[in-house]
Amino acid sequence: MDFVSIRIIAGDINRLVGFYEKITGVQATWGNEDFAELRTAHGTLAIGSTRTVPLFAPGSARPADNHTVIIEFLVPDVDALYEKLKTVVEDFVNEPTTMPWGNRALLFRDPDGNLVNFFTPVTPEATEKFGR
Known part of the structure; x- marks a missing residue:
């Protein structure tokens, strides 16, 4: 699969x-x-x-009705991207925040209310996990 x-x-x-x-x-x-x-x-x-x-x-599906899924994107520099997104995104849930598992994450909502997470690994463990 x-x-x-x-x-x-x-x-x-x-x-x-x-x-x-x-x-x-x-x-x-x-x-x-x-x-x-x-x-x-x-x-x-x-x-x-x-x-x-x-x-x-x-x-079976309705638009703008998601309350369980977070759409996640690995990005090179979440802090730099946050500055650029301020002109596009209307609903930030948080500013870039370092999570306990080693990713620096930015959570926001798309125009339909879906949660989106842009993240950058910042600890050695997270960097190794996502080293692509």
Whole structure:
């Protein structure tokens, strides 16, 4: 088995794809007007419109209703990125904070309220774990 992607269902797919393109610097690949992917070296963030939900199972997913998942991105320098994101992100949950497990993390919400974590390993153990 191989983990491939996580998909967000969006009420306004253009707004959400645009947001993720701005914060990640990754250009989305559009499959059609209802589906886009932001591909990185180790995973894909897929974004689908609400019109894709009935293709899987009607009523099985709702946009802007996530209260359990944090979408995480490994970044080279979370502190520098935080300064750049201040013009894009409206809802910061915290400022860059060093976590007990050795990552310096920045938590914020995307326009649909999904939690996003940008983090940089800062301890030798965390750096070794994420040394890519």
